[in-house]
Amino acid sequence: MDEYTLRTFLSLAETENTRDTAAFLRVNQSNVSRTLARLEAEVGTSLFTRHGRRLELNATGAAFRADAAAVLDAIDQARRHAEALARDARVLRVGFLHSLARWMVPDVIQRLRTLHPDLRITLRQGFSRDLYRWIEADAIDVVLANEPPSAIDGVEWSKLHEEQLCLAFSDTHPLAAIDRPTVKELAGQDFIGFSRITELHRVIAGLLADQGVEVNVTFESSEIDTMRTLVAGGLAASVLPRTPGRDDDGITYVPLDPPLVRELGIAWRSGTPAAEIAESLVDAL
Structure with missing residues (x-):
């Protein structure tokens, strides 16, 4: 299962037709059909219900669609991050809870841009346990979420809102x-x-x-x-x-x-370049 396969699947979920997906991806229609067949064989079940030439996502396909989109989002984010590093840009990777997207995240981003105009910001949303796992693995720099349920070595957290x-x-x-x-x-x-x-x-x-x-x-x-x-x-x-x-x-x-x-705040790893940025944000807020 690779990036091309997942993009083909997501396109089929939108077009519901192998011909239209082939035109969109600029490949032969037979390539699309073979890609779908390989994917369904790999996951061990069909992902679409066939209505003649039209494809309709079944329940398994609908669930798989969300996961496939999340994987491609992560790939795209990794690519953007690598490109930014290649340009020697100053990048802050921010992870946040889904529920904060409409109110806390925009405010934090605006403050960061005011405090650090040269800063490039990339975003990644997830659940609390995922966010803290990512900061431990150095996949993100700061977390906007509730306090971690248990102490994480080297990670600090400061309350911003409740x-x-x-x-x-x-x-x-x-x-x-x-x-x-x-x-x-x-x-x-x-x-x-x-x-x-x-x-x-x-x-x-x-x-x-x-x-x-x-x-x-x-x-x-x-x-x-x-x-x-x-x-x-x-x-x-x-x-x-x-x-x-x-x-x-x-x-x-x-x-x-x-x-x-529900207490909400920002977490960062001490002793990293992101620590200074996070601490300046806490002071500003």
Whole structure:
């Protein structure tokens, strides 16, 4: 499985036709068909449902598509990084949580560019455990995320922001009729939870367990914006972090009692060129 194979697969997922993908990639149609056949043989299952000449992603193909796109994103980022180094550019590789893309990351990038106008910045998003694994492996320079769950030799972390965890529900949800609802009122309710690969899954699962509350999980996600949209639509209630200074139409937030916050900050490896940049950012913020 190589880069060309993955790009061919992603093109087929878009065009749903070997002829159009062949034209896009400027290769023979037979090459596209053989590439797809080799890929499906390698993964051990079909990735498309055939409707005559049209190809439609099946459930396995849809899941594989996300992974293939992530691999190609990583390849493209590695290529850009190498090109920047070849130009002797000053590069800072920033890794961040998916949920910070719309608010914390833009602010940090703007501050960095103000403080270090000559700095080139590359971005990579991931889950907390991946980000800290990458900084250990010197694949990124700084991390924008929650504090690592355990100490990492040589890595420092400083708090920049915090988000308050709240009950979240729509105006039409049964919880809206309760004055100051608590976690106890979630018992037996349909619930939108965090995916098990996220750091908030452990936090909220522990919260519910401590309160002896069992919920009916109807959906799990690692994308907070998706969860907010579904909560606003009245699908179910949830426990979500409330971003400072942000209002979400259609969602009522009730802070947890006792309060529970999600601390967010920046991590860097001490004694590296990135350390000075990260420390100047902490001072500025």
